[in-house]
């Protein structure tokens with residue numbers, strides 16, 4: 127399975143009207159430009175468009191970037207540029223969104239080009255190294271004449287055309303004064319700027335007077351950019367900030383994302399990333415071209431795959447580096463030394479200093495968790511502290527959801543919640559942490575729930591804090607529900623005035639008897655010092671795969687209590703590695719309606735972190751298994767709330783060994799993670815029971831171990847995982863592989 131290309135650098139012209147001495151096309155090892163046609167032909171452009179269209183159709187890619195490049199692309203002339211853009215749009219619109227860009231030195235830019243770009247929706251980036259002195263240090267004509275005035279004229283033209291002005295690209299020279307360069311660029315009001323480290327390898331290192339000269343230069347700019355309130359987008363800095371937050375990089379220069387870029391030259395030959403030209407003569411060549419080869423063939427080329435290997439493909443030094451998730455070993459080309467790319471970047475010291483500094487200054491959103499926690503959860507387990515971090519992240523998420531509902535809050539309710547947050551935060555957070563509060567909030571934001579329920583949340587928090595309440599609250603299904611507190615059953619209308627005084631909770635104007643609503647407090651099941659809410663009243667609990675049970679009578683409640691007590695004793699004794707995680711985040715057990723005869727049913731809901739739902743199984747050991755199994759789903763769901771472990775645009779279906787129907791990737795991921803718990807349950811059970819039960823436990827262990835290991839292989843081979851996802855799945859796999867080999871998991 128190949129990773130489809132999403133970015134195409136299409137060369138329109140192989141020569142340039144400038145002779146910049148830092149240019150990777152003409153001034154470095156690879157001299158292949160000498161043998162290329164100067165201008166892309168109409169026939170080649172047609173094949174390029176057809177190949178790209180064929181590729182995106184085959185892979186269901188719905189958005190791509192095409193960058194028209196060179197040499198200097200404007201040398202191709204207005205007509206050819208028009209033809210190329212038209213070919214691309216005709217081949218791709220409307221099935222695939224085509225984001226067209228052009229990167230130019232600006233020398234030939236004129237009104238006619240601008241009109242052409244506007245007509246075809248082409249975004250224009252101009253290469254400019256700063257003020258006149260900085261720019262003239264490298265960006266000159268072959269005669270030595272300055273190009274500065276022409277470039278500025280081009281940028282001024284673009285400033286009058288904001289619809290096509292994309293930004294500026296600056297190659298760093300540490301001999302230039304960083305703030306002068308920054309200010310010169312800023313003055314031109316580019317929507318986006320990028321700073322490029324000069325192309326270099328270990329064999330041909332950059333000029334520098336200290337090991338971190340480039341980091342120091344960039345940090346001066348970074349600090350000024352921050353102090354100025356980040357007036358323009360700076361791709362390198364934003365990529366570091368994004369990767370520090372666990373998001374995808376915007377640039378190949380940093381990050382662990384697989385490269386999805388391919389270059390197509392003026393003769394239609396496919397080339398690897400252009401910057402490889404600095405490594406050795408012929409380095410970017412693939413031997414493939416648009417006339418004879420489909421892009422899928424190119425996607426399987428070792429040179430392409432080498433830039434898609436994520437963490438595993440990096441040098442040992444990089445793999446052990448604490449900032450590797452942000453750095454990713456830097457630009458592939460910069461790693462080249464003596465015929466090999468298995469090295470850190472030649473800019474390693476610069477990258478380490480720059481990224482460490484920017485990361486330290488990056489404010490992580492409150493609901494992010496450290497990588498160490500992610501690694502711990504990826505083993506299939508996760509200690510109490512890890513689960514508490516997930517729970518904290520969930521709380522942060524719920525606060526964000528509640529905040530989004532603020533415009534819908536009834537008069538005074540938002541102010542009341544704010545006061546509760548200030549003076550009775552623990553009580554408010556206990557209510558917000560109730561699993562079905564998020565289910566309601568998500569439905570409400572989707573236009574399906576009642577925002578008046580915000581008042582019920584406030585009322586529940588007030589009651590928990592021991593405060594008196596007189597508040598207009600929502601009635602749902604003939605009852606007033608107060609999450610984590612209880613339910614007043616038998617209420618009429620859309621809203622009623624709730625009164626709570628000294629433990630007496632009623633609807634205003636009603637009294638004991640005379641059909642007054644019945645107060646049904648929340649009940650719990652427990653064992654020793656651990657207890658769970660037994661949620662059998664909240665209307666938002668009806669979000670599981672199976673329908674919930676109605677309010678339990680006393681005998682059913684006792685049966686749940688007995689079964690839970692025995693199940694929890696078993697978990698604490700035999701499965702302590704899960705007990706600590708369950709204690710950290712499981713708060714609620716939701717009884718489901720009885721299943722068809724002989725069937726154990728259980729479920730979790732993605733938005734109900736902290737809840738496991740089940741029909742009462744026949745024996746406590748099965749309840750223990752259901753709790754362990756379902757809680758794995760709870761954990762992974764919370765991880766997926768925070769991190770992209772796989773590409774969301776992967777629509778393929780995968781075989782899950784335990785099902786007859788193929789599953790989407792998330793379903794396979796969830797099932798695999800959950801079955802680590804199931805496998806471990808039976809692995810331990812083999813040593814606890816005897817006789818026929820032991821034989822069954824052994825069989826179940828062998829079955830689930832095989833299934834789960836196979837599924838981790840399917841996930842790993844899907845090529846749909848993000849670098850974080852690859853790392854996560856690799857750890858899952860290590861756990862199960864050790865069990866299959868009869869060993870303990872490496873982290874036990």
Ligand code: SF4
Nearest residue numbers: 444447453455471474
């Ligand atoms: S800072 Fe150096 S060692 Fe660390 S990932 Fe980047 S290149 Fe590799």
